[in-house]
Amino acid sequence: MGGSRAVARVSVLGGVGEIGGNKILVEDRDARVMLDFGMSISQRARFFSDPYVSPRRPESLLSLGIIPSVEGVYAWDEGEAKLDAVFLSHAHLDHYGYLSMLRRDVPVYCGETTERLMSAITETRRASFESDYRGLKYRTFKTGAALKVGSITLRPVHVDHSVPGAYGLVVETSTGAFVYTGDLRAHGRASHLTQDFAKAAAGSGASLLLTEATNMAGGAVSSEDEVARKLEAVIREARGLVRRASQGWTPTGSPRSTSPPLPPTGSSR
Ligand SMILES: [Zn+2]
Numbered sequence: 001m002g003g004s005r006a007v008a009r010v011s012v013l014g015g016v017g018e019i020g021g022n023k024i025l026v027e028d029r030d031a032r033v034m035l036d037f038g039m040s041i042s043q044r045a046r047f048f049s050d051p052y053v054s055p056r057r058p059e060s061l062l063s064l065g066i067i068p069s070v071e072g073v074y075a076w077d078e079g080e081a082k083l084d085a086v087f088l089s090h091a092h093l094d095h096y097g098y099l100s101m102l103r104r105d106v107p108v109y110c111g112e113t114t115e116r117l118m119s120a121i122t123e124t125r126r127a128s129f130e131s132d133y134r135g136l137k138y139r140t141f142k143t144g145a146a147l148k149v150g151s152i153t154l155r156p157v158h159v160d161h162s163v164p165g166a167y168g169l170v171v172e173t174s175t176g177a178f179v180y181t182g183d184l185r186a187h188g189r190a191s192h193l194t195q196d197f198a199k200a201a202a203g204s205g206a207s208l209l210l211t212e213a214t215n216m217a218g219g220a221v222s223s224e225d226e227v228a229r230k231l232e233a234v235i236r237e238a239r240g241l242v243r244r245a246s247q248g249w250t251p252t253g254s255p256r257s258t259s260p261p262l263p264p265t266g267s268s269r
Pocket residue numbers: 090092095161183
């Protein structure tokens with residue numbers, strides 16, 4: 001499929017000079033896989049402004065360069081698929097968004113949580129050609145898996161991110177290995193997941209690291225635990241002003257809040 005190559009090639013078709021929109025094409029001897037298939041939100045916003053000016057056809061996105069011109073990948077392409085699989089790192093729009101336009105005979109590999117999130121998104125989003133995920137074929141993986149697609153082996157390892165079920169990948173090609181981080185963080189409550197990924201990446205012998213950095217600046221970052229402690233202290237002081245919803249916190253006065261007020265001590269566990 002897709003012809004044969006003597007040397008593996010990695011092409012970043014989305015996600016350079018922008019936040020998200022990741023689409024990374026990996027081609028090796030007998031295999032072609034895409035890492036993420038995200039919506040280029042900032043590129044799209046240069047030309048469109050919902051709900052007044054929205055793209056009506058995929059051709060407009062192609063001609064404006066918002067989606068890459070790659071043969072045998074899109075739902076409207078005729079003939080055989082020229083892509084063996086898509087690997088989805090996590091369920092954020094800038095990583096999964098344009099799967100809507102993917103051929104349905106190309107499987108989408110992702111974690112189990114991501115698959116569940118994608119089915120919820122599929123059920124609840126208004127289906128336009130940009131957001132119709134019906135008919136996608138998911139195959140789920142877990143940390144420790146070694147997924148072979150022709151001469152490419154992909155090893156997913158969990159990472160911590162602001163959406164659950166995120167993964168990074170160690171990708172082994174016939175030319176060598178590289179690492180794709182997806183989106184990750186080290187200051188969250190599950191930073192040990194990111195540490196596991198960092199160890200796997202360090203031990204992979206990779207000669208290339210593909211990562212996305214949106215805020216490279218010095219400064220102190222609060223941990224989520226610290227934020228939770230501060231919130232709890234504020235809430236404890238605000239007697240009678242905070243109610244507990246079934247999940248999480250809502251401010252007093254919300255007309256939908258029907259849960260009883262917190263006890264005066266503010267004990268909220
Ligand atoms: Zn993300």
